[in-house]
Amino acid sequence: MLSVDALEVAYGGIRALKGVALEVGRGEIVALLGNNGAGKTTTLKTISGLLRPRRGAIALEGESLVGVPPHRIVLKGIAHVPEGRRIFNRLSVRENLMMGAYPRHDAAAIAGDLDRVLVLFPRLGERIAQVAGTLSGGEQQMLAIARALMLGPRLLLLDEPSMGLAPVLVEQIFETIVDINRQGTTILLVEQNAAMALAIAHRGYVLETGSVVLTDTAAGLSDNADVRRAYLGE
Amino acid sequence: MDLPLLVGIFPQVFLDGLILGFMYALIALGYTMVYGVLEFINFAHSEIFIVGAFVGVEILLGMRAAGWLEALPWPLVLLLILVAGMAGAGLLAVSVERIAYRPLRGAPRLIPLISAIGVSFFLQDLIRLVESIWRNAFNLVYPTMDALNHRFELTETIDVSVKSLVVIAAALAMLWALHALVNRTKIGTAIRAVAEDQAAASLMGIDVNRIISLTFLIGGAMGGAAGVLFGVQYGLINPYSGFIPGLKAFTAAVLGGIGNIPGAMIGGVVLGLLEAFAASYLSLLTGGAFGAEYKDIFAFSVLILILIFRPKGLLGEIVRERA
Ligand SMILES: Nc1ncnc2c1ncn2[C@@H]1O[C@H](COP(=O)(O)OP(=O)(O)OP(=O)(O)O)[C@@H](O)[C@H]1O
Numbered sequence: 165m166l167s168v169d170a171l172e173v174a175y176g177g178i179r180a181l182k183g184v185a186l187e188v189g190r191g192e193i194v195a196l197l198g199n200n201g202a203g204k205t206t207t208l209k210t211i212s213g214l215l216r217p218r219r220g221a222i223a224l225e226g227e228s229l230v231g232v233p234p235h236r237i238v239l240k241g242i243a244h245v246p247e248g249r250r251i252f253n254r255l256s257v258r259e260n261l262m263m264g265a266y267p268r269h270d271a272a273a274i275a276g277d278l279d280r281v282l283v284l285f286p287r288l289g290e291r292i293a294q295v296a297g298t299l300s301g302g303e304q305q306m307l308a309i310a311r312a313l314m315l316g317p318r319l320l321l322l323d324e325p326s327m328g329l330a331p332v333l334v335e336q337i338f339e340t341i342v343d344i345n346r347q348g349t350t351i352l353l354v355e356q357n358a359a360m361a362l363a364i365a366h367r368g369y370v371l372e373t374g375s376v377v378l379t380d381t382a383a384g385l386s387d388n389a390d391v392r393r394a395y396l397g398e
Numbered sequence: 399m400d401l402p403l404l405v406g407i408f409p410q411v412f413l414d415g416l417i418l419g420f421m422y423a424l425i426a427l428g429y430t431m432v433y434g435v436l437e438f439i440n441f442a443h444s445e446i447f448i449v450g451a452f453v454g455v456e457i458l459l460g461m462r463a464a465g466w467l468e469a470l471p472w473p474l475v476l477l478l479i480l481v482a483g484m485a486g487a488g489l490l491a492v493s494v495e496r497i498a499y500r501p502l503r504g505a506p507r508l509i510p511l512i513s514a515i516g517v518s519f520f521l522q523d524l525i526r527l528v529e530s531i532w533r534n535a536f537n538l539v540y541p542t543m544d545a546l547n548h549r550f551e552l553t554e555t556i557d558v559s560v561k562s563l564v565v566i567a568a569a570l571a572m573l574w575a576l577h578a579l580v581n582r583t584k585i586g587t588a589i590r591a592v593a594e595d596q597a598a599a600s601l602m603g604i605d606v607n608r609i610i611s612l613t614f615l616i617g618g619a620m621g622g623a624a625g626v627l628f629g630v631q632y633g634l635i636n637p638y639s640g641f642i643p644g645l646k647a648f649t650a651a652v653l654g655g656i657g658n659i660p661g662a663m664i665g666g667v668v669l670g671l672l673e674a675f676a677a678s679y680l681s682l683l684t685g686g687a688f689g690a691e692y693k694d695i696f697a698f699s700v701l702i703l704i705l706i707f708r709p710k711g712l713l714g715e716i717v718r719e720r721a
């Protein structure tokens with residue numbers, strides 16, 4: 165579904181990606197692992213159009229995304245939950261969710277999707293009129309994911325959904341990610357929490373200083389001695 | 399001190415202050431909306447305001463020359479110049495952003511500000527040039543409409559003209575419409591989302607540049623409406639008469655909390671009232687030591703005091719959180 169090839173991205177003189185290649189198949193959960201500064205966020209931002217690559221190709225179902233502005237990439241069905249949530253603090257929970265559905269005009273279907281995400285995240289339903297900036301960290305993360313789902317995306321890019329959350333909540337969020345995937349959304353998941361990510365992913369890539377150094381099935385990566393040492397704390 | 403007189407003129411002064419205040423409020427919206435989205439002070443907004451006034455006067459003069467001014471009902475004429483002034487000023491504001499500000503986005507903050515000051519001077523002299531060629535004069539007087547000048551005597555000391563009532567009604571309607579647009583529509587929510595986080599807004603599928611253009615269009619249109627009402631209310635306009643009201647409206651926006659839409663409305667009304675009361679009461683209360691000409695000093699002193707105690711304005715500045 166998504167294919168990224170020989171992707172090079174730089175911030176001024178700093179080369180952040182040095183030829184990243186990865187594939188995400190329809191219906192998969194693919195984990196993107198790596199240490200701080202490896203280039204995971206940069207990869208997602210380039211896919212969603214926030215950054216322009218120096219070189220390389222990004223294609224969704226064969227259609228190139230390079231040079232397409234972010235608001236047009238959204239129209240192709242890619243939703244991106246950015247690092248640090250980036251919810252709209254001054255908007256209400258409902259307004260945040262409605263912004264997630266911004267490009268859509270099918271009122272009835274939007275209402276249906278609103279019900280659906282409120283079933284996934286009942287906590288948000290209880291706080292629907294609350295100003296989003298006053299939500300707890302975990303609730304804000306739920307809102308960030310729910311907002312992205314309101315697009316009805318084909319592909320969901322998740323950047324560290326577990327960041328800053330208590331273990332119970334992390335588990336809950338990951339269960340929800342699996343639910344979302346079962347309902348038909350393909351997922352590219354960036355995580356520091358490699359154990360959790362590999363537990364739910366089908367396949368994974370390991371990124372080191374801007375290059376993919378390893379790729380395998382989730383089970384394969386979990387068994388890999390290097391991965392166990394570097395990312396699973398053994 | 400003449401207490402009965404002080405009390406007697408109160409309603410009249412209040413009314414005058416209210417009219418002035420609504421005018422400031424309408425202009426202040428343009429400053430505050432643009433600031434909210436771009437953190438940039440559109441210094442040329444005072445000229446966008448006065449262009450609205452010139453569009454209005456040109457249509458009125460044209461209609462008078464054609465003999466339509468007397469033939470058409472005045473509410474229709476008023477609506478026409480209001481809509482035309484809003485459209486003219488709104489489109490001008492959008493063009494100014496495209497030509498003079500957008501290419502400078504991402505440049506250090508001072509650069510677009512200087513560009514805006516340049517646009518301000520450019521527009522002043524452009525209006526002067528155009529009017530000088532077209533009418534051989536650039537001080538223009540709004541043609542009067544008799545029905546608008548009719549005054550109701552409420553009491554012996556208070557009377558109110560149809561014009562004043564119309565200005566207040568129009569300003570209120572516009573402020574209400576803007577408030578509803580920004581707070582109760584999808585596009586208004588998108589404006590607020592862009593003001594808060596442009597990158598996140600673009601990830602929602604919001605075309606940030608279009609929203610910025612829309613912000614200039616709305617802010618410019620409000621300024622244009624204020625320009626028309628200014629002309630109708632005070633009569634005489636010239637290419638430079640936007641400057642001082644613009645400056646005061648900007649102050650009103652800061653007073654209310656720059657970037658804050660209800661704040662701009664409240665700040666405008668407060669400043670208008672302060673000014674009107676200072677103009678009427680200063681000389682009465684000081685036995686003539688300070689005349690009405692000190693009104694600005696008084697109004698701005700109060701303003702500085704308020705800002706010392708509430709540096710973020712009455713309703714608080716909306717500071718964009720950056721992740
Ligand atoms: N705006 C920027 N300007 C300059 N350099 C940047 C910028 N953003 C990221 N970088 C650099 O690019 C590299 C990759 O950063 P990136 O944010 O993609 O890492 P990451 O894998 O997401 O890390 P983390 O796990 O800490 O979020 C890092 O070396 C980082 O310092």
Ligand SMILES: [Mg+2]
Nearest residue numbers: 204205206247
């Ligand atoms: Mg990151």
